[in-house]
Amino acid sequence: MENKVVHAIQDDYPDDFAWCFGCGRLNEGGYHFRTGWQGEETVTFYGPEQKHMALPGFVYGGLIASFIDCHGTGSAALALHRKNGHEPGSGEEPPRFVTASLHVNYVKPTPQGKGLKAVGKVEEVHPKKWKVAVDVFADDVLCATGEVVAVVMPSTFLQK
Numbered sequence: 001m002e003n004k005v006v007h008a009i010q011d012d013y014p015d016d017f018a019w020c021f022g023c024g025r026l027n028e029g030g031y032h033f034r035t036g037w038q039g040e041e042t043v044t045f046y047g048p049e050q051k052h053m054a055l056p057g058f059v060y061g062g063l064i065a066s067f068i069d070c071h072g073t074g075s076a077a078l079a080l081h082r083k084n085g086h087e088p089g090s091g092e093e094p095p096r097f098v099t100a101s102l103h104v105n106y107v108k109p110t111p112q113g114k115g116l117k118a119v120g121k122v123e124e125v126h127p128k129k130w131k132v133a134v135d136v137f138a139d140d141v142l143c144a145t146g147e148v149v150a151v152v153m154p155s156t157f158l159q160k
Contacts (some may be wrong), residue, residue: 033067037078044117046110100149121133130150
């Protein structure tokens, strides 16, 4: 299994939008989730550390929720960027999304020490609103599912 995203959508976010704790490349203390295409699905990989423990042997559910959240918004950005005729690394600035809703189902406990993979399927609901179904696997075991409704980030989010 390929477990690396070569060029993630987050690599192309302008510096002003690269601070998210989950996927911001400029947030030193963040997770640095990176989302890219794998065929027609989106993928993000992550290796939880010991500090992400819920209790011995298992990953903290909040990390899983963050993983699904950032994978969802990154997936929506990928889909709209592609719809606009661009791919990550094309030199065109991608759209930036924020979360309108997040739903997480914990299917089974996520074991510590396993690589995580989020797989997304994106559906356009409206030109500015996208729904992403996300499955999270620890190795090949389904541990969580989720749904993210992502909206194009409003201009009011920009600091003046």
